[in-house]
Amino acid sequence: MKPVLRILSRLGNATVGGVERLGFAARFFAAILRQSGTSVVRPGLVVKEIYQAGVLSLIIVLMSGMFIGMVLALQGYETLVRFGATESMGVLVALSLVRELGPVVAALLFASRAGSAMTAEIGLMKTTEQLSAMEVMAVDPIARVVAPRFWAGVISLPLLAALFSTLGIYGGYLVGVRLIGIDGGAFWGQMQAAVDWRYDVMNGVIKSAVFAFAVSLIAVFEGYDAKPTAEGVSAATTRTVVTSALVILALDFVLTVFMFRGGVH
Amino acid sequence: MNRKIIDLWVGIFVAIGLAALVFLALKVGNLLTTSEERTGYQVEARFDNIGNLKPRAPVKSAGVVVGRVESIRLDDKTYEGVARLHIYSHYQFPRDTIAAIFTSGLLGEQFVGLEAGGDTVMLKDEERIRKTQSAVQLEKLISQFMFSKAQDAPPAGAPASSPPVATPAAPAAVPGAKP
Amino acid sequence: MRPKLKSCSYCAVQRNRSKPDTILRMTVADASISSAAPAASATSTGVDAAGALPAKACAAAEALVELKNVSFGYTKDRQILSGVNLIVPRGKLVAVMGGSGCGKTTVLRLLCGQIRAGGGEVLVGGRSVAAMKRDEMYAHRRRLGMLFQFGALFTDMTVFDNVAFPMREHTELPDEVIRDLVLMKLNAVGLRGTAHLKPSELSGGMARRVALARTIALDPQIALYDEPFAGLDPISLSVVGQLIRRLNDALGMTSILVTHDVAESLKIVDYIYFISEGKVVAQGDVATIKASTDPFVRQFVDGQPDGPVHFHYPAKSLAEDFS
Numbered sequence: 187m188k189p190v191l192r193i194l195s196r197l198g199n200a201t202v203g204g205v206e207r208l209g210f211a212a213r214f215f216a217a218i219l220r221q222s223g224t225s226v227v228r229p230g231l232v233v234k235e236i237y238q239a240g241v242l243s244l245i246i247v248l249m250s251g252m253f254i255g256m257v258l259a260l261q262g263y264e265t266l267v268r269f270g271a272t273e274s275m276g277v278l279v280a281l282s283l284v285r286e287l288g289p290v291v292a293a294l295l296f297a298s299r300a301g302s303a304m305t306a307e308i309g310l311m312k313t314t315e316q317l318s319a320m321e322v323m324a325v326d327p328i329a330r331v332v333a334p335r336f337w338a339g340v341i342s343l344p345l346l347a348a349l350f351s352t353l354g355i356y357g358g359y360l361v362g363v364r365l366i367g368i369d370g371g372a373f374w375g376q377m378q379a380a381v382d383w384r385y386d387v388m389n390g391v392i393k394s395a396v397f398a399f400a401v402s403l404i405a406v407f408e409g410y411d412a413k414p415t416a417e418g419v420s421a422a423t424t425r426t427v428v429t430s431a432l433v434i435l436a437l438d439f440v441l442t443v444f445m446f447r448g449g450v451h
Numbered sequence: 452m453n454r455k456i457i458d459l460w461v462g463i464f465v466a467i468g469l470a471a472l473v474f475l476a477l478k479v480g481n482l483l484t485t486s487e488e489r490t491g492y493q494v495e496a497r498f499d500n501i502g503n504l505k506p507r508a509p510v511k512s513a514g515v516v517v518g519r520v521e522s523i524r525l526d527d528k529t530y531e532g533v534a535r536l537h538i539y540s541h542y543q544f545p546r547d548t549i550a551a552i553f554t555s556g557l558l559g560e561q562f563v564g565l566e567a568g569g570d571t572v573m574l575k576d577e578e579r580i581r582k583t584q585s586a587v588q589l590e591k592l593i594s595q596f597m598f599s600k601a602q603d604a605p606p607a608g609a610p611a612s613s614p615p616v617a618t619p620a621a622p623a624a625v626p627g628a629k630p
Numbered sequence: 631m632r633p634k635l636k637s638c639s640y641c642a643v644q645r646n647r648s649k650p651d652t653i654l655r656m657t658v659a660d661a662s663i664s665s666a667a668p669a670a671s672a673t674s675t676g677v678d679a680a681g682a683l684p685a686k687a688c689a690a691a692e693a694l695v696e697l698k699n700v701s702f703g704y705t706k707d708r709q710i711l712s713g714v715n716l717i718v719p720r721g722k723l724v725a726v727m728g729g730s731g732c733g734k735t736t737v738l739r740l741l742c743g744q745i746r747a748g749g750g751e752v753l754v755g756g757r758s759v760a761a762m763k764r765d766e767m768y769a770h771r772r773r774l775g776m777l778f779q780f781g782a783l784f785t786d787m788t789v790f791d792n793v794a795f796p797m798r799e800h801t802e803l804p805d806e807v808i809r810d811l812v813l814m815k816l817n818a819v820g821l822r823g824t825a826h827l828k829p830s831e832l833s834g835g836m837a838r839r840v841a842l843a844r845t846i847a848l849d850p851q852i853a854l855y856d857e858p859f860a861g862l863d864p865i866s867l868s869v870v871g872q873l874i875r876r877l878n879d880a881l882g883m884t885s886i887l888v889t890h891d892v893a894e895s896l897k898i899v900d901y902i903y904f905i906s907e908g909k910v911v912a913q914g915d916v917a918t919i920k921a922s923t924d925p926f927v928r929q930f931v932d933g934q935p936d937g938p939v940h941f942h943y944p945a946k947s948l949a950e951d952f953s
Contacts, residue, residue, distance in 0.1 A: 230454075237457045241464045271556070284475060315782040322742050324771035325799050345468025352471040374478070379516070382507075383476045391472065 211407050218336050218406070221329035231334040232341075239300040239335070240342030244349070246295055251283075251350035254291065255357030258282055263366055275368050276377035279358030284381060284390045285446065288351030290438050293397035296343050297430035301405035304335050305426040308409025309419035317410075332406045339402030340395075347394035389445045396437055401430045490540040492576035493521060496550040496563070501532035502586025503561045504552055510536050512565040517542040520563060532585075536563060538574075545570035551584035561586060693753075694720040694884045695741065695852065700750035701908075702736055710736050712908040713750070718901075723878045723885040725895045727930065728905035729939055734888040735779075737905075738854045741886070742774060743767050754852070772800055775850030775883075779857040781841035783829040789816070789840050790825040796847040815843040819873055835866025842870065846877055853883045859891040867891070871898050892931050896920065904930065906939065 225232050262278045308331065311317050317327040355377075363370045381387065405426050412422035501523060510518035518538035526533050538544070547568030554561050565580075574580070695718035703709035710733040718724045726734050739745045740752045743759050752759045754770065762770055783792050793812045797803060803811070816822040819839040829837055838858065845853060855874060859867050875898040878885045889895055895902065902919050904912040904927060912919070912927045919927060929937030945951070 233461050234457055236461045236464065240468075241460045244464065311785075314780070314785070315778045316784055318744070319776070319778050319782040319784075321744065322771060322774060322776045323796050323799065324768050325795075342464075345465065345471070348471040348475060349468055352474055378478070385507075387472075387475050390475075 207411075210411070211403070214407050214410065215403055217328050218333050218403075221326055222333050222337065224326075224329040225333045225337050231330070232337050235334045235338030236342055239296075239304065239338045240346060243296060243299050243342070243346060246299055247292055247346045247350050248353050250291065250295055251288075251353035252357040254287060254350075255279055255283065255354030255359075256361045258287075258354070259358040259361035259366070263362070263368075272366075272368050273372040273376055274380075275358070275362045276355075276373035276375075277380040279362070280355055280377045280381050281386060283351040283354040283358075284386050286390075286438070286442070288354065289347045289390050289394035289397055290434060292347040292350040293343060293394065293401055293434045294431055296339070296346060297401045297405070297434070298427050300339065300342070301401050301426050301430055302423045304339070304402075304405040305409040305412070305423045306419060308332065308335070308406060309412035309414075309422050312410065312412060313414040313416070313419060328410075332410060336402045336406050339405065340398045343398035343401065344391055344394040347397075348391070351390065389441075392445075393438065393441050396441060397434050400433050400437060404430050404433065491518060491537050492540065492574075494536050494538060494574055494576075494578055494580055496534050496536060496580040496583050497526070497529075497531045498534065498550075498552065498583050498585045499531065500585040500588060501534060502552050502588065503554075504534065504563065504586065505560070508560060508562050510538065510563045510565060512542070512544070512567065517565065534563065536580075543573040546572050546574055546578070547582065548574065548580055549582040549584060550580045552586035554587075692720045693717045694755055695886065696751075696753040697737065697740070698751045698753065700740065700747045700752060702733075702740065702745065702747050702749075709748075709908055711747075711905075714905065714908070714910055716903055716910065718884055718886055720884050721878075721882060722900040723875060723887060723898060725887045725889060725899040725902045726905060727888075727890055727892070727895065727902060729890065729930075732905050733908055734905060735856055738776065738856055738886065738888055741852075741854060742776060743770065772848065773851040774854060775845035775848070775852070776854040777838075777841055777845045777856060777858055779860055780834075781829075781837045783837055783841055783844070785829050787828075788825070789821070789827050789829065789832070792829070792840060793844045793847055796844065800848060811847075815847055816840070818846070818877070819843045820869070833866075835862050835869070838862060838866065838870055839873065842873055842877075846881060846883075849881055850883060853878065853885040855885065855887045855889070857889055858887070859889055859894055867894055871895075874898060892933075896931075 258279045259275060262275055263272065266272045266275060266278065308317075311327075311331065317331065320327045320330060359370075359373060362368045363373050408422040408426045408429070412418045504520060504523060506520055506522055508520045509516045510520060518536055521535040521537040523532065523534050525531075536550070544565060545568045547570040549566045549568065551564050551566070552561055553564045568582075695716070697714050697716040700711055700714045700716075701709060702711045714733075714737070716726070716737070726737055728734050736745070740747055741754065741759065743762065746760050757766075757770075759767075759770065783789075784795065787795070790812055793815055794808050797808050797811060801808075813822055813825065816825060819842050821836060821839055821843065824832065824836065824840070829840070832840065842858070845855075853874075858870055858874065862870065871894045874885065874887065877883065887895065887899060896916050896919070899916065901915050902913065903910055906926055912922065912924045914922065919931065922928065922931075926938040928934070929939060935941050
């Protein structure tokens with residue numbers, strides 16, 4: 187009986203701790219919003235962080251996008267050719283990327299590269315007492331360190347997702363039209379007919395914006411909340427990547443249900 | 452890192468990001484073409500059966516896309532399927548145009564095909580297409596086939612071979628003109 | 631008497647604190663430190679040529695910082711400080727010493743307002759820190775300069791930007807003025823040539839001195855030093871110690887030094903408080919401490935392994951463990 191009670195109480199503690207943390211994260215988000223004035227008045231801070239988060243993630247995002255588009259075309263061809271529908275290759279690649287893969291995969295890559303970097307940076311500043319030093323110098327570290335990074339993430343990720351989709355479509359074009367030999371006109375023509383800028387493209391952009399808020403918040407929060415030791419920072423960095431991945435996929439499901447109601451009429 | 456270099460790279464990044472968004476909207480999506488598509492007029496068409504027709508399905512005439520299916524609903528008084536069609540403004544159709552539901556390819560999506568009639572008066576906004584042809588249903592097609600097969604077979608044939616499917620569900624799947 | 635004269639001129643300076651030319655005048659005084667030769671021998675503090683002040687005089691001089699019966703603990707059952715009474719008179723350099731984890735750094739945090747005392751009062755210039763609202767706390771922190779353990783320099787900025795940080799954040803001085811001020815501060819600690827380097831390119835001692843320059847960037851009223859001698863080589867240690875003393879006098883600051891480096895502290899401070907297990911167990915000026923017969927003070931100053939602070943962690947008796 188005792189071990190069962192112990193497991194239950196530990197579970198209860200963990201849940202309460204988790205909820206507490208969630209509440210703290212919500213208050214932290216409110217604090218970031220309140221302290222965003224500095225980011226507006228001194229955009230140089232945000233620009234520097236956009237460089238760190240966005241520009242330095244370009245290579246991985248562009249290359250991954252290209253490869254995924256190419257693979258989509260290859261795999262899609264196998265199935266489409268069976269129904270004589272190879273002309274819909276463009277539609278397949280474009281819709282898959284713009285609606286789903288672009289926002290989701292770009293967000294996952296961003297969380298792994300830029301998100302973990304943000305967490306590590308902030309966690310390390312906490313460990314070496316740089317945040318404390320700022321506080322004692324009457325400079326709010328949330329305004330000076332956290333908020334610029336948050337907004338940089340929010341601005342960078344939708345742009346990265348768009349670039350990801352673009353490179354993916356181009357990769358699909360390379361494989362489909364140049365390599366396999368599908369008609370280029372049909373590729374682009376059918377794509378343009380099937381992809382609606384409001385329904386597909388804008389929804390994809392909205393998705394990546396939502397992901398951007400979530401991933402950036404998780405990254406800066408974990409960094410700020412990290413235990414000020416080496417293991418603490420390392421644990422926080424892993425938590426950022428894992429939590430971001432789960433939240434992205436869960437949000438993706440919820441958003442897809444709301445946005446793309448398929449054949450419901 | 453030099454301040455100017457950072458600003459330069461961030462500027463490049465934001466520029467190509469926005470360019471990608473524009474590309475997606477214009478080249479991949481249909482942003483440019485929708486302006487002419489947004490102007491148009493609505494007509495109504497009533498069908499016994501709309502089959503698998505979905506909203507946003509194309510409305511074609513002679514294979515050319517002339518509009519989109521705006522919405523589909525059931526009229527709960529006459530129990531007909533009512534489809535609102537949005538026709539682009541630069542296409543005019545006579546009042547006696549026939550609207551039929553076709554399938555593109557064998558397994559493709561269904562669309563509305565318009566066959567122009569000979570009337571000199573054109574369809575206007577919120578008017579109704581008089582003549583429609585419902586979607587073909589596979590089951591009805593099969594039962595029709597069986598029925599006609601049963602009729603062709605010799606009457607003294609083994610009763611076991613005649614399919615029990617010759618049910619009253621045989622009425623022609625192709626309805627006549629609707630008033 | 632020299633101490634009185636000092637506090638008078640200091641008060642006059644305080645009144646004109648916010649004017650840029652005052653800051654310039656004071657930092658010109660900084661520059662004189664580098665030209666003076668560092669003190670070679672372990673003389674007493676240079677406050678009073680006749681010798682150390684008697685303990686009573688310390689309390690009688692105007693108290694800038696005061697802890698009255700302060701208690702603090704992160705949890706109810708683990709009190710870090712219980713009933714601590716501390717007085718730091720204006721213009722003096724006071725050391726707070728004790729073993730690791732005894733609550734020394736907690737005293738500094740209470741003074742900054744980073745944590746709030748559970749019981750008692752923390753007074754700075756007669757005002758209670760706990761009662762300070764946002765604006766007052768902001769002004770209070772502007773008057774403080776704190777040197778963190780290991781420096782806490784901002785690693786993504788150069789040395790110049792680190793020292794310029796408080797100036798850029800809190801003043802509207804033009805760039806040329808800030809440049810001159812930063813170079814003067816760096817000159818005061820002897821590191822003017824490192825202005826363009828990054829903290830990662832500095833040795834430990836140099837980083838500590840840069841952090842010291844940042845601490846005095848805005849000519850604070852009160853300087854707080856958290857273990858400034860930790861991990862330094864003998865030369866750097868001596869240099870930092872000398873700088874702390876000279877800056878305190880030249881800038882007319884009041885300094886609190888938290889450390890467990892006995893030798894260096896005894897060379898430079900005016901007064902010492904010993905904290906053990908959350909209470910002040912001993913206090914006095916340098917001569918008193920050196921001559922003290924209190925067992926804790928003797929164990930601490932002489933570095934004896936066993937005494938009031940036990941060598942053995944509480945455990946079962948030898949017989950039980952080794953039978």
